[in-house]
Structures are given as structure tokens and as C-alpha cells.
Amino acid sequence: MKGYWIPVLHSHLPFIKHPEHDYFLEEHWLFEAISETYIPLLMKFRQLESEGVEFFMTTSITPPLAEMLDDRHLMEKYLAHLDRMLELCNKEVARCEHDPHFSGITKFYLDRFSKIREFFIGFLNYNVLNGYRYFASKGNLEIITCGATHGYLPLLSVNPKAVEAQISIAVDTHKKHFGVSPNGIWLPECAYYEGLDEYLSKYGIKFFFMDSHGLVYARPTPKYGVFAPMYTPKGVLAFGRDPESSKQVWSSKEGYPGDLDYRDFYRDVGFDLDYEYIRPYICPDGTRVFVGLKYHRVTGEGEFKEVYNPIHADAKAISHAQNFHYNRVKQIEHLSQFMEDRPPAVVSPYDAELFGHWWFEGPDFLYYLFKEFDSKKELKAITPMQYLALHPSNQVCAPNPSSWGDKGYYDVWLNRSNEWIYRHLHHICDELCSLANRYKDSSDYLINRVLNQLSRELLLAQSSDWAFLMTTKTAVEYSTKRTKEHISNFIKLSDMLKRNEINEQLLSKLEEKNSIFPNIDFRVYAD
Amino acid sequence: MTEKQENTLELANESIKAFGASSSEHAIDKFANELPAHIDEEYEIPGSYGVDTLKCLGVNVNTVYIYWEVTDFMLGQFNAKNQALVVKLISSDDSDAELMNFFITDMVSSRFVSIHLANKNIHASLGIIRDGIFIEMLRSNSFFTPTDTVTLSQDELWMSKTEAFEQIIKASSPSAFNQSSSFGIIKELEFLRKHSETLKASQSVSSFSLSSKE
Numbered sequence: 001m002k003g004y005w006i007p008v009l010h011s012h013l014p015f016i017k018h019p020e021h022d023y024f025l026e027e028h029w030l031f032e033a034i035s036e037t038y039i040p041l042l043m044k045f046r047q048l049e050s051e052g053v054e055f056f057m058t059t060s061i062t063p064p065l066a067e068m069l070d071d072r073h074l075m076e077k078y079l080a081h082l083d084r085m086l087e088l089c090n091k092e093v094a095r096c097e098h099d100p101h102f103s104g105i106t107k108f109y110l111d112r113f114s115k116i117r118e119f120f121i122g123f124l125n126y127n128v129l130n131g132y133r134y135f136a137s138k139g140n141l142e143i144i145t146c147g148a149t150h151g152y153l154p155l156l157s158v159n160p161k162a163v164e165a166q167i168s169i170a171v172d173t174h175k176k177h178f179g180v181s182p183n184g185i186w187l188p189e190c191a192y193y194e195g196l197d198e199y200l201s202k203y204g205i206k207f208f209f210m211d212s213h214g215l216v217y218a219r220p221t222p223k224y225g226v227f228a229p230m231y232t233p234k235g236v237l238a239f240g241r242d243p244e245s246s247k248q249v250w251s252s253k254e255g256y257p258g259d260l261d262y263r264d265f266y267r268d269v270g271f272d273l274d275y276e277y278i279r280p281y282i283c284p285d286g287t288r289v290f291v292g293l294k295y296h297r298v299t300g301e302g303e304f305k306e307v308y309n310p311i312h313a314d315a316k317a318i319s320h321a322q323n324f325h326y327n328r329v330k331q332i333e334h335l336s337q338f339m340e341d342r343p344p345a346v347v348s349p350y351d352a353e354l355f356g357h358w359w360f361e362g363p364d365f366l367y368y369l370f371k372e373f374d375s376k377k378e379l380k381a382i383t384p385m386q387y388l389a390l391h392p393s394n395q396v397c398a399p400n401p402s403s404w405g406d407k408g409y410y411d412v413w414l415n416r417s418n419e420w421i422y423r424h425l426h427h428i429c430d431e432l433c434s435l436a437n438r439y440k441d442s443s444d445y446l447i448n449r450v451l452n453q454l455s456r457e458l459l460l461a462q463s464s465d466w467a468f469l470m471t472t473k474t475a476v477e478y479s480t481k482r483t484k485e486h487i488s489n490f491i492k493l494s495d496m497l498k499r500n501e502i503n504e505q506l507l508s509k510l511e512e513k514n515s516i517f518p519n520i521d522f523r524v525y526a527d
Numbered sequence: 528m529t530e531k532q533e534n535t536l537e538l539a540n541e542s543i544k545a546f547g548a549s550s551s552e553h554a555i556d557k558f559a560n561e562l563p564a565h566i567d568e569e570y571e572i573p574g575s576y577g578v579d580t581l582k583c584l585g586v587n588v589n590t591v592y593i594y595w596e597v598t599d600f601m602l603g604q605f606n607a608k609n610q611a612l613v614v615k616l617i618s619s620d621d622s623d624a625e626l627m628n629f630f631i632t633d634m635v636s637s638r639f640v641s642i643h644l645a646n647k648n649i650h651a652s653l654g655i656i657r658d659g660i661f662i663e664m665l666r667s668n669s670f671f672t673p674t675d676t677v678t679l680s681q682d683e684l685w686m687s688k689t690e691a692f693e694q695i696i697k698a699s700s701p702s703a704f705n706q707s708s709s710f711g712i713i714k715e716l717e718f719l720r721k722h723s724e725t726l727k728a729s730q731s732v733s734s735f736s737l738s739s740k741e
Contacts, residue, residue, distance in 0.1 A: 013555065029558035158582050158668040194671035194709055213675070216542045219646065219710045220680030223535050225542035231686050233709045243543060265557070335541060338534045353554030393687040398709030401585065401673040409587035409673055419637055422584070423594055427576050465555055475559035481570065488570035 003332035003343040005373065005381045006239065007366075008058045008209060009352035010186050011038070012150060014465040014482075015064035015516045019073055023284050026478060030068055031081045032292060034128055037356035037363070038069075039116050042131035044367040045140065046123065055140055055370040058383050059352060060186035061132060062146035063173040064463070067516045069128045070177060079126070082117050085292065088281050089113050092269070092293065101307050105295045108310055129177055136178060142383040144184035145174040149516070151462035152413045154193035154401065155422060162429045162462070164199050165524045169459070169517060171203045176519070183385050184208060188464050189413065190241070190349075190404035197232035197399075207237040207384045209349055210399060213408050215240035217400035224395070227335050227344040229387065231396045238399050239384055244331060245348040248324060249359075256320040257359035260298045261312045265358060267296040267305050294360075317361045321368035329378050342391055345382075349404075405468075418470040424487045425462055429525075431494055432458055436525035446502055451522035453507060454493050456514050461486035489514070532679045539677050575635040583616075583651040583667040586639065588675045591616060593651045594637035595665070605664050610655045612664075616640060619648040619669050645674035646710075 013033055018024040048055050061069075068074050089110040096102040124130045135141040147153060148169035156162040167185070174182040184207040185200060192214055200208060207229070215226050215238060222230040226240030249255050256262075270282050270291040281291050296305035297313070328346055335344040355362030373381045382390075405412035414422070432454055439451055461483055469479035489510055496502050528536070580596040593614060602608045615628040626649070627642055651667040 013558075026559075029555070032558065155584055158584070197709070212543045216539045217674050217676060217678070219674075219678050220682070221535060221539050221677045223531070223538070223683060225535070225538035227538060227542070235686070240542065335538070338538050351554035353557070358554060358557045393685050396684040396686050401671060407587060410585065411587055411590075414584060414586050414592055416639070419592065419594070419639075422582070423580075423596075423637075424572060426582060427578065427580070468553065468555065469559055472556055472559075474556050478559075484570040484572050485568075487572045491572070 001343065001377065001380055002329065002336065003379050004345040004387060005245075005328055005379050006058065006345055006347045006384060006387065007381060008060075008186075008347065008349035009041075009355070010060045010062075010146075010349060011065055011352035012060065012062040012146060012186075013065050013068065013353075014463045015068060015149065015460060015514075017068065017071065017074060017513065017515065019513055025283060025289065026475070027074065027077065028081070028289075030074065031078050032290075033353050033357060034069075034078060034120075035082070035085070035113070035116055035292065036360070037353050038128050038131075039119055039124070040356045040363040041352070041366070042124070042128070042135070043115070043119055044363045045131075045135050048367060048370055049135075049138070049140070051371075053371050053374045055374070056142075056381050056383050056386065057140065058142040058144060058184065059132070060144045060146050061129070061177070062150055062186070063148050063170050064150065064516060066129060066173060066177045071515070075126060079120075082113065082120065084281060085113050086110070086117065088291065088293065102295060105308055105310075109293050133178060142183065142385055143174075143178055144186055145170045145182040146186045147188040147464075148173065149459040149463045150188040150465060151459070152188055152191055152410070152464040152467065153196060154191050154403075154410055155414055156425065156429070156462060157193055157196070158426055159429045159433065160199075161433050161525050162425075163196070164202075165455075165459070166462070167199050167203050167205070168524055169520065171205075172519075173517060186349075189468075190214070190402070191410065191413075191464075192238075192399050192403070193401045194398070197234040197236045200232075200236045201234040205236060206388070207239060209239050209241065209347065211241050211402055211404040211408060212243050214238065214399050214402040215397070217402070218397040219400075220397055222395050222397045224339055224342075224344070226347065227339065228342060228391070229345070229384070229394055230399075231394050232399055233396060237384065237388060237394065239345075239347045241349050241404065242346045245324070245328065245346055246350070248327065249348070249350055249354070256324075256365065257354075257362070258298060259316050259320070260300060261309070261316045262298055263294055263308050263313065263360035264296045264298045264305055265294065265360075267294055269293040269295065313361050314364060317364040318368050321365050321372050324365075324369055325372040325376065325379070329376075332379060345387060412471050413464055413467045415471060417473075417476075418467040421461075421467060421470075421483050424483075425458075428458055428461070428487060428490045428494075432490075432522070433525045433527075435494065435497065436522050437527055440523050440526040446504070446507075447497065448522070449507060449511070450493055450497050450502060452520050453510050453514070454490055454497075455520050455522045455525065456516055457486045457490040457493065457510070460514055460516065461490070486514070528679075529681070532681075535679060536677065579665055581614075581651055581653045581665040581667040583649065583670055585644075585649075585670050585672045588645055588673055589641055589643050591640045591642060591644065591649065591670075591672070592637065593640060593667070595631070595635070595653055597634045597653070597665070601664060605655065605662065607655045607664070610657070612653060613656060613661070614638075615652045615654075615661070616642065617650050617652055618644075619650055644672040645676065647672050 016026045092106040093110050096106045136143050147166040151166045153163050181204050185205045187208050190211050212226050229237045229239045268290040271288050282289050297308040299305045332344050466479035466483045469475045575596050579598050579601045582594050584592045586592050612631050613628050616626040618624045618626055648669050648671050650669040652663050653665040654663040
């Protein structure tokens with residue numbers, strides 16, 4: 001065995017729930033992720049298990065994602081969405097029955113969605129988390145947590161309680177959903193700041209991940225770069241991202257997902273088909289959106305796209321898995337000459353939703369890759385805890401403040417497009433801390449409900465996704481409104497409390513809509 | 528440069544050779560479409576909170592972000608209603624040495640400051656200059672800035688640990704956790720390393736060990 005590969009998937013979506021609407025576009029982010037990423041991955045894990053293939057992987061399930069996957073309202077909507085997709089698939093099979101180009105691909109989607117539905121109601125028993133729990137119990141998956149609402153910790157750290165609450169609520173939520181404390185954490189956006197390890201250590205976190213320069217520019221630079229983890233001064237193990245293996249998958253130009261035989265992400269029947277025909281499956285207001293049936297392959301850079309052929313794409317997934325494995329072997333052989341007391345470890349973290357949603361064949365690639373590791377036995381795929389058991393002694397260095405965002409620091413989450421949010425996030429957190437101290441001994445049921453909802457509104461406003469989307473300009477209006485919504489809700493609730501005029505109807509409405517963390521205790525913000 | 532340091536440098540270069548892999552794309556981008564938002568209500572938020580505030584955040588190795596709110600009440604307290612206000616950026620590590628300053632006119636505003644600061648504890652200070660002397664009215668949080676350079680060292684501190692690590696460190700070297708920086712803690716731990724053999728021998732169950740690799 002020449003070295004280790006530590007694959008990590010970061011599974012996250014922001015908390016989006018709109019019970020006031022039957023159809024809400026942004027709720028579909030979750031539905032698409034379930035059908036295209038989470039279920040296909042779990043189906044591939046099940047296949048590996050049935051074939052007796054050894055596989056080990058680390059995956060975060062962030063608290064907002066876990067809360068949504070466990071939310072009855074959202075899961076009822078997901079099932080309805082699946083049924084609507086199957087209805088469309090059936091119509092498509094009938095429409096293309098005699099079409100020599102599209103009859104195969106329409107049958108492919110009907111078969112695929114039928115299997116997804118069967119897996120969801122059968123093996124998963126209507127709850128995707130059951131699949132993750134199953135493979136965690138088998139030892140295949142190391143499930144880790146994240147910030148409670150994916151708050152960007154360095155920029156919240158002006159009030160240490162904000163950071164502590166993000167971590168402690170995340171740990172509690174992980175215990176609620178998975179029955180155990182998390183060993184590791186995916187820091188939101190891999191964002192680290194000086195002193196963060198104190199809070200990680202306090203809540204029992206044993207390891208986390210950083211981008212490469214978090215380790216390479218540590219003080220001192222660790223002897224093995226990112227090819228072995230290092231302890232922070234507070235004794236938490238930091239693993240660094242290997243840039244080479246990241247780029248092979250991430251890069252839209254050089255990475256595997258851009259292969260011409262893979263499914264094209266942008267061509268979708270939501271835009272391609274006759275408007276009146278597709279109208280029942282797009283936005284009720286008539287706006288065309290992606291519906292998830294994509295019939296073409298990448299083909300090339302031009303407008304012209306050929307029909308997708310799943311068999312050809314599958315062959316490419318096999319060859320890319322072999323190529324990835326070969327490159328890791330060569331990389332590790334090269335690195336070994338500089339490492340005296342242990343084999344190199346290559347850490348490859350990716351957004352989970354890259355696999356399946358963006359890169360349709362991603363789950364197949366992972367399946368073939370684990371088979372390659374298992375059959376060749378040159379390298380071993382392991383988890384951080386397995387690494388720690390094998391190599392408990394590691395160098396101690398102070399990590400460099402950094403993130404995995406564009407340019408490597410905090411720029412994406414703090415720039416001219418989103419700077420305005422921090423004044424509010426800091427102020428309302430200070431306000432909540434002050435109220436929590438004032439009412440920490442309160443046994444008044446109504447007052448405690450208000451304080452708990454204040455905590456939820458603050459946490460939801462802190463989600464790093466809103467600042468990110470403001471920067472990338474992909475959903476500026478929605479992310480701006482969400483940030484303002486939670487700040488505004490917070491101010492309304494705190495005014496109610498200060499005036500001692502609690503509007504129970506408004507409180508109940510907010511509790512139903514922004515229902516994340518039903519068991520939250522506002523005292524996490526008290527001294 | 529020693530052979531050991533050359534090896535470290537080689538691995539450091541391997542570790543960041545494709546630094547561009549830091550991603551401007553995240554999966555959520557692929558879900559998001561810029562379509563009319565479906566939130567029916569408009570939400571109003573205040574432009575200011577009537578609370579004197581000064582906050583300082585590092586953005587990257589070359590940029591610091593500062594925002595402030597100054598109330599009339601505080602200006603009155605300092606007898607500073609018609610005086611120019613100045614914001615200073617201070618290095619907390621170097622006896623509060625001033626790094627730069629700028630005058631402000633807006634009572635609620637912010638600024639991105641371009642300045643190369645690596646591995647420094649910094650904070651901002653807002654006040655007035657009276658008779659040539661700076662009078663501080665507000666002081667911000669402090670923030671440790673990142674770096675973009677490799678730090679080679681002859682010394683290596685290694686550690687094995689299990690569950691009771693922090694309690695033992697605290698008991699063995701209480702000053703270690705009072706250090707202002709992580710690097711300060713490492714220096715303390717290096718000192719502790721010299722005593723680690725004695726410490727290990729005195730424990731019936733070995734919970735951690737510190738060692739040097741030459």
C-alpha cells in the first residue's frame with residue numbers, strides 16, 4: 001500500500017421552506033439535489049455494498065440540510081415533485097415513442113425516476129437521512145457536521161458567542177439526527193480564523209478541513225505540506241485540500257465533467273419543449289425553468305448538441321475513474337520520496353452536489369473509482385479518523401486564516417456587493433446576547449418561545465449562502481430578501497419582547513415557516 | 528537551507544502548485560437562477576441602530592474592512608460635534624503602532640482599506656485629534672491577518688494525543704492557553720516538550736505526548 005486517499009463530500013443547501021406557497025422555485029434546489037445527488041450516491045453505495053466492494057468516505061450533512069431532509073412538509077412536497085416528474089417522463093416516452101433519436105433517452109429517464117422513487121419509499125423509508133445513517137452504521141461513511149446555518153465564522157467572530165452558537169447547535173443537531181457526536185466538521189466555506197480551534201476543541205471536534213494555503217502558510221509551514229494533517233495548537237487535526245486532485249474534478253475546462261460524452265447541464269426540456277406542453281411542469285407563473293430532463297451531451301462548445309448516450313457516458317466514467325486512480329498512484333509515488341515516516345495522504349474535498357446535479361455521471365465515477373481502489377490495492381481510501389488511528393502523532397502548527405473561496409481568503413463573503421449585511425448581523429447578535437442574559441432564568445413559556453425564534457432568525461440570517469449569491473449575482477434578489485427578511489423578523493420579535501406586547505399569531509407564523517432547530521434553546525447565547 | 532527544509536519546501540510547492548483551484552464556483556451556483564424572487568412581502572431594515580460601533584475585519588492579505596456608527600450623543604460626550612473624526616488602524620502586536628489613518632465625515636459608513644498586513648493582530652481606533660493628541664472615542668475588535676508566505680523552521684513540534692489532551696496541557700503549562708496567538712501557544716508547547724518525557728513517565732495512562740523530530 002503506497003498511500004491514502006481521503007475523499008470528502010460537502011453536502012449542503014441553505015434552509016429554504018415556504019409553506020405559504022404550493023410551488024416555490026428555490027425549494028426545488030433541495031428536490032433536485034435529492035433526485036440527482038443524494039439518492040444516486042446512496043444507490044451507488046448500496047451497489048458497492050452488494051458487490052462486496054470496500055469503500056470509505058467522509059461526508060458532511062450540514063444542519064440546515066439535515067433539518068430539511070427531516071421536515072415533513074418539505075418531504076411531502078418532494079414526493080409530489082417526484083410524482084410530477086414521473087408523469088412528465090411517461091408523457092415524454094409516449095411523445096417520443098417513434099422518434100429514433102429521443103425514444104431511448106426518454107425511456108432512460110422514466111426508468112431512472114421510477115428507481116429513485118422506489119428507493120426513496122423503500123430503502124429510505126421516505127427519509128434520505130436513513131440512507132446516510134445506514135452507511136454510517138456500517139462504517140463506510142464518516143458523517144461530519146458544519147456550522148449550524150453555514151455561517152461564515154471569521155466574519156461573525158467579532159462576537160465570539162455567534163461562533164460558539166454556530167458550533168454548539170451544529171453538534172446538538174448532528175446528535176439529534178445521527179445519534180452520535182460528530183468527530184469532524186466541515187467549516188463553512190473552509191473558512192478559518194486565528195483562535196477558531198478553541199471552540200472546535202471545546203465541542204469535541206477532532207478534525208476539520210482547510211484549503212491548501214491554510215496549511216502551507218501555517219506557522220511554521222508543516223513538514224509534509226498538505227500530504228499529512230497537522231494539529232492546531234488546541235489539538236484539533238487540520239487536513240489540507242490537495243489542489244491537483246481537486247482540479248481534475250472541479251475545473252470546468254480541464255476537469256472530467258466537461259467531457260464531450262457527458263450529459264450537458266444547460267440543455268433542459270424546461271426550455272426546449274413547446275411552451276403549452278411543458279407549462280404544467282415549470283413555474284406556475286409561466287416562467288421557464290430547468291425541470292431536470294436533459295437529453296443532450298456536451299458535444300462541443302457550439303450551440304449544436306447531440307443526443308446523450310448513457311452507455312457511452314458510462315464508458316467515460318470508467319475510464320476517468322481509472323485515470324484518476326492512476327494519477328493518484330503516480331502523485332503518491334512522487335510525494336513518497338519526500339516523506340520519511342509515513343505514506344502521503346491526498347485529501348480531495350468536493351461539493352457533494354457537484355456529483356449528479358452538475359456532473360450527472362459523478363456518482364458513477366465514484367462507484368467505479370472505489371472499485372478501482374478495491375481491486376488494485378495500491379492505495380487505500382480512508383477517513384480522517386482511520387488516518388488518526390494509523391498516525392496519531394502529527395506536527396503542531398498554527399493554521400493560516402483562509403477559505404476555499406475565490407482568491408483563497410474572505411473576499412467572496414466580504415466585498416462591496418455584500419458588506420452591508422455585517423453591520424446588521426453583528427448588531428442583532430449583540431442584541432440577542434443581551435436579551436439571553438436578561439431572560440436566561442425565565443420560565444415564561446411565551447417569552448422563551450420569542451427568544452428561541454429570535455435565535456432561529458439570527459442563525460438563518462447568518463447563512464453564508466446569501467453573501468455568496470450576492471457576489472456571484474446568481475440569485476441576488478432572493479438572497480437579499482432572505483437576509484432582510486430574517487433581520488426584519490428579528491427586529492419585530494425583539495420589539496415585541498421589549499414592549500411586552502407579544503403577537504402570538506405572528507410568532508406562530510414565523511415558528512412554522514422558519515422552523516429550523518425546533519429544540520433550540522436561546523440560552524446558548526447567554527454567558 | 529538544510530535538506531529537511533528543502534524537502535518541506537518541495538512539499539509546500541506540491542501543495543499549492545494549482546492554487547487556482549480555490550474555487551469561484553460552488554454547487555449552489557448551479558441551482559440558483561436569477562428569476563423574480565417569490566417573497567411577497569418587502570422587508571424594511573434600519574439604516575443604523577443608534578449604537579456607537581467600530582468593527583474591523585480582515586478580507587485578505589492586502590485588505591481590511593472597517594465599519595462604524597457614531598452617535599450625536601457620543602460626539603456630545605467628547606465635545607466633538609464640529610471636529611473632524613479620524614480612524615486609525617493599529618498593530619496590537621507592536622505597542623499599538625499606528626499603521627495608517629483616514630478622516631471620516633459620514634457618521635454611519637464603512638471603508639475597505641488597502642494595506643499589506645501579514646500575521647498581525649490589528650484593531651481600529653476612532654477619535655479626534657485635539658491639540659495634536661489623538662483622543663480615542665471607540666476601539667474595535669482585534670483581528671489576526673492572514674499571510675501568503677511559507678515559514679520554514681528548524682524546530683518541529685510533534686504531538687500524539689488522545690481524549691484528555693487539553694486538560695493535561697492546561698495542568699502542565701497553564702500559561703500556554705493565555706497566549707495571544709496560536710504561534711505563541713506553539714512556542715509554549717515547545718518549551719513543554721522538553722519536559723514531556725518526565726510527564727509521560729508520571730502518567731499511568733499516556734494521554735498525549737510531545738516530541739521533537741530532528
